[in-house]
Amino acid sequence: MIGLDYVANAVVSGILIGSVYSLVGMGLALIWGIMDVINFAQGDYMMLGAFVTYWAFTLAGVDPLLSVPLSFLVTFALGVLTQRVVIERVLDAPMVSQITATFAVLLMIRYGAEAAFGPYTKRIYVPYADVIYRFGTVSLQLPRLIAFSVSLGVAVAFYVFLKTTYTGVALRAVSQNRMAAYLMGINVRKMYWIAFGIGVGISAVGGTLVATFLPIHPEMGGFYALIAFIVVVFGGFGSVFGAYISGIIIGVTESVSALFISPSLKDVVAFLLFIAIILVKPTGLFGTEQR
Amino acid sequence: MLQFMREGLSGRNGQYFVIVAAVMLVAPLIFWKLDLPFAANAMLLCLMFSIMAMAWNLLEGYTGQLSFGHAVFFGVGAYTTMILMLYYGVTPWVGVFVGGLVAALVGLALGVPLFRLRSHWFALATIAVGEIFKLIFISWDYVGGSAGLQSPIVPEEQKLYYLQYAGSYVYIYLALGLLGLELLVLYPLVKSRIGYYLQAIREDEDAAMSLGINPFKYKMVAMFFSALFTGIGGGIYTVRFRFVDPFAVFDLISVSVYITIAGILGGIYSFIGPIVGSFVFVPISEYVRVYIVSRFPRFYGLHVFVLGVILLAISLLAPEGIMGWLEKRGYLMKGRETGEVRKE
Numbered sequence: 001m002i003g004l005d006y007v008a009n010a011v012v013s014g015i016l017i018g019s020v021y022s023l024v025g026m027g028l029a030l031i032w033g034i035m036d037v038i039n040f041a042q043g044d045y046m047m048l049g050a051f052v053t054y055w056a057f058t059l060a061g062v063d064p065l066l067s068v069p070l071s072f073l074v075t076f077a078l079g080v081l082t083q084r085v086v087i088e089r090v091l092d093a094p095m096v097s098q099i100t101a102t103f104a105v106l107l108m109i110r111y112g113a114e115a116a117f118g119p120y121t122k123r124i125y126v127p128y129a130d131v132i133y134r135f136g137t138v139s140l141q142l143p144r145l146i147a148f149s150v151s152l153g154v155a156v157a158f159y160v161f162l163k164t165t166y167t168g169v170a171l172r173a174v175s176q177n178r179m180a181a182y183l184m185g186i187n188v189r190k191m192y193w194i195a196f197g198i199g200v201g202i203s204a205v206g207g208t209l210v211a212t213f214l215p216i217h218p219e220m221g222g223f224y225a226l227i228a229f230i231v232v233v234f235g236g237f238g239s240v241f242g243a244y245i246s247g248i249i250i251g252v253t254e255s256v257s258a259l260f261i262s263p264s265l266k267d268v269v270a271f272l273l274f275i276a277i278i279l280v281k282p283t284g285l286f287g288t289e290q291r
Numbered sequence: 292m293l294q295f296m297r298e299g300l301s302g303r304n305g306q307y308f309v310i311v312a313a314v315m316l317v318a319p320l321i322f323w324k325l326d327l328p329f330a331a332n333a334m335l336l337c338l339m340f341s342i343m344a345m346a347w348n349l350l351e352g353y354t355g356q357l358s359f360g361h362a363v364f365f366g367v368g369a370y371t372t373m374i375l376m377l378y379y380g381v382t383p384w385v386g387v388f389v390g391g392l393v394a395a396l397v398g399l400a401l402g403v404p405l406f407r408l409r410s411h412w413f414a415l416a417t418i419a420v421g422e423i424f425k426l427i428f429i430s431w432d433y434v435g436g437s438a439g440l441q442s443p444i445v446p447e448e449q450k451l452y453y454l455q456y457a458g459s460y461v462y463i464y465l466a467l468g469l470l471g472l473e474l475l476v477l478y479p480l481v482k483s484r485i486g487y488y489l490q491a492i493r494e495d496e497d498a499a500m501s502l503g504i505n506p507f508k509y510k511m512v513a514m515f516f517s518a519l520f521t522g523i524g525g526g527i528y529t530v531r532f533r534f535v536d537p538f539a540v541f542d543l544i545s546v547s548v549y550i551t552i553a554g555i556l557g558g559i560y561s562f563i564g565p566i567v568g569s570f571v572f573v574p575i576s577e578y579v580r581v582y583i584v585s586r587f588p589r590f591y592g593l594h595v596f597v598l599g600v601i602l603l604a605i606s607l608l609a610p611e612g613i614m615g616w617l618e619k620r621g622y623l624m625k626g627r628e629t630g631e632v633r634k635e
């Protein structure tokens with residue numbers, strides 16, 4: 001029999017890792033919701049964020065927390081470039097071209113990084129990596145706690161951005177009705193650049209946070225991209241805030257199911273959950289009916 | 292079937308077919324005489340991916356169901372052939388076909404839930420299914436877990452029974468035979484009423500349904516043959532490489548996506564497009580992998596990067612693929628089954 005303290009620990013660590021899943025999922029949901037394009041390369045932009053952090057730390061000694069804006073800006077710029085060179089040209093193409101185009105971006109980023117950085121697993125040793133707080137039977141690792149706080153901060157900042165700034169409102173307008181937004185004088189093309197840039201940038205922040213407590217490698221994006229799909233599907237098509245909540249739910253599901261079945265099968269549970277959800281309710285828990 | 296062969300072999304396209312078939316039959320002999328193991332291996336992989344990409348295209352090009360999960364059928368076919376050979380001493384002459392059938396049954400079982408999904412939801416779910424199979428096989432001890440299974444080298448007199456030969460030369464004929472079998476099965480199928488039902492489903496599922504076509508039923512038919520021949524491709528992999536492990540055979544990139552790229556490069560609205568795509572794409576990939584990456588191991592991963600560039604170029608510049616591009620330029624007689632690139 002598994003004790004209650006184990007379950008409590010699993011729930012807490014699930015919430016903490018889930019907050020990172022949330023960020024990757026939010027980025028995917030933003031791009032999906034605004035442009036109706038599924039970015040298969042989402043996890044790989046996250047990997048780039050992790051590697052920006054790694055190199056900033058290794059070469060210049062920049063603390064991972066300070067490199068959050070850096071990794072956001074680098075991937076934002078790359079995202080805008082991707083949008084201009086690739087995505088713009090397949091926006092109105094058949095579905096299969098959209099999927100293969102973003103898949104091509106995935107292959108180029110993931111294996112370009114592998115060729116450039118080497119296929120080896122890397123790790124950042126932050127000075128506070130081994131600081132652990134204990135609350136009764138629940139123990140918290142400081143880097144994970146920081147990751148959770150930063151993730152929450154980013155989510156709140158993003159919410160405020162969408163609700164209060166002109167760009168945020170324009171983004172929402174474009175996602176609701178592209179043509180109407182265009183007629184109201186919104187530069188749709190520029191909004192798409194911004195949407196893709198922010199979408200991959202937020203995921204890159206997730207990469208930065210992961211790099212402080214988990215090993216990183218160029219192929220890590222594959223796993224997180226799948227998780228991000230689950231998060232988006234669970235949270236609802238294009239619903240950015242549904243994605244935040246569902247990221248945490250997925251994290252908890254995964255870590256709790258690891259208690260009851262073999263840890264190597266814990267991801268199977270998440271993937272089965274994914275298929276079950278799209279079968280039962282493709283619009284997700286927080287989504288609205290589409291089409 | 293004979294009528295179809297006569298029909299298919301008449302005319303200019305038929306002459307091309309005979310010439311290409313003759314070249315394919317002679318090529319391994321030339322490779323063997325001149326001792327070109329790399330060329331022979333590349334040709335075998337081209338044929339293997341031709342078989343699988345054609346099977347994949349029955350689902351994507353004809354039925355409009357984009358699958359990123361064909362590694363499941365490839366892996367199941369490869370594992371079935373291996374297990375029959377290793378645990379039960381069944382000859383791969385039979386095992387390859389049993390592997391295909393098991394893969395087809397898995398395909399039917401997966402089709403029941405998956406075909407309730409449309410467009411990108413289907414594509415996403417197939418990726419998840421592929422990962423699930425990989426994770427299950429990694430932790431399943433009966434099939435060797437993450438270490439995989441390896442078949443031992445057999446004595447000289449059992450070589451024919453266990454299909455064990457040095458190099459790829461003999462296997463090329465095996466793959467050619469199976470590709471021929473696939474052409475004989477799929478060509479009449481897509482020319483039959485079913486082939487047109489599948490295309491109707493691809494173009495507009497609701498309209499097809501209103502005309503009395505049961506989309507689920509015919510998608511299952513497409514899935515059966517698609518999984519069958521992909522599983523047979525897995526069987527060829529097993530007899531050639533004598534080693535299967537979950538990371539290699541259930542890999543999203545090097546199996547599912549390879550098949551997809553080969554199909555799309557050749558042209559998904561053409562019957563033989565996937566074969567053309569495989570014969571263009573696999574040699575490039577193999578050349579970069581074997582010559583460039585092995586010379587500069589520091590740049591491991593470069594070969595897949597090159598694939599990304601190729602895939603991006605097709606997606607942006609020629610989404611109709613090589614065959615579609617040639618047809619548009621008037622270099623080929625227009626096949627009856629090909630049409631305009633569909634809008635969503």
